[in-house]
Amino acid sequence: AVWMTQSPSSFSASVGDRVNINCRAGQFVSHYLAWYQQRPGRAPKLLVFGASTLQSGVPSRFGGSGSGTNFTLTIDHLQSEDFATYYCQQYYTYPPTFGQGTRVEVK
Amino acid sequence: QLPLQESGPGLVRPSETLSLTCTVSDGSISSSSFYWGWIRQAPGEKLEWIGTLFFGGSTYFNPSLKSRLSMSVDTSKKQLSLTLRSVTASDTAVYYCARLMYDASGYNWPEIWGQGTAVTVSS
Numbered sequence: 001a002v003w004m005t006q007s008p009s010s011f012s013a014s015v016g017d018r019v020n021i022n023c024r025a026g027q028f029v030s031h032y033l034a035w036y037q038q039r040p041g042r043a044p045k046l047l048v049f050g051a052s053t054l055q056s057g058v059p060s061r062f063g064g065s066g067s068g069t070n071f072t073l074t075i076d077h078l079q080s081e082d083f084a085t086y087y088c089q090q091y092y093t094y095p096p097t098f099g100q101g102t103r104v105e106v107k
Numbered sequence: 108q109l110p111l112q113e114s115g116p117g118l119v120r121p122s123e124t125l126s127l128t129c130t131v132s133d134g135s136i137s138s139s140s141f142y143w144g145w146i147r148q149a150p151g152e153k154l155e156w157i158g159t160l161f162f163g164g165s166t167y168f169n170p171s172l173k174s175r176l177s178m179s180v181d182t183s184k185k186q187l188s189l190t191l192r193s194v195t196a197s198d199t200a201v202y203y204c205a206r207l208m209y210d211a212s213g214y215n216w217p218e219i220w221g222q223g224t225a226v227t228v229s230s
Binding site: 032034036042043044045046049050055087089091092094095096097098099100101 | 111
């Protein structure tokens with residue numbers, strides 16, 4: 001299985017900040033990478049697929065980039081509702097695998 | 108009404124069989140536009156892919172669970188089902204069902220997730 005590593009595991013930020021969350025795949029996954037947001041007690045929500053394609057209805061302050069093994073989720077102008085845990089997932093090879101999550105907390 | 112809603116027993120004894128259902132509130136369970144998946148997350152662990160149901164009934168199971176796993180769909184009831192046999196404490200997790208999108212090459216990813224149902228394996 002492809003090992004996915006996210007960094008950092010958690011960090012603190014303020015409303016209005018620009019934040020980057022990194023995801024590294026243990027082997028080549030092309031652009032078959034998705035990002036999800038999960039708030040406590042809620043279902044994970046798809047933000048980005050295909051490494052950089054924004055899911056319909058997701059605010060444009062979210063953006064994804066990267067290919068191959070290195071990927072980044074960027075949130076411009078962090079909003080209060082963005083404090084959550086974010087996961088990356090590769091779907092290039094079976095089984096699909098996830099990163100361990102990055103928790104974005106209020107500074 | 109949530110698009111996907113999992114239901115299950117909450118508590119299962121070791122060595123017994125875990126049965127979960129996922130009710131799909133709209134008509135998408137009959138659509139060829141989607142696949143369906145089950146994913147779980149044990150306490151303090153990463154999300155783990157359990158298996159995929161493709162349109163037409165074929166399946167993919169995670170090799171780590173394959174020998175104990177069954178998955179099916181009942182379109183008349185708008186339900187997905189998961190059965191995991193001979194459970195142990197390591198099967199304690201929140202279990203999610205998900206509707207999967209797929210591209211022209213068949214690569215697929217979760218588009219919508221259920222809220223999840225917590226399962227504890229304990230005597």
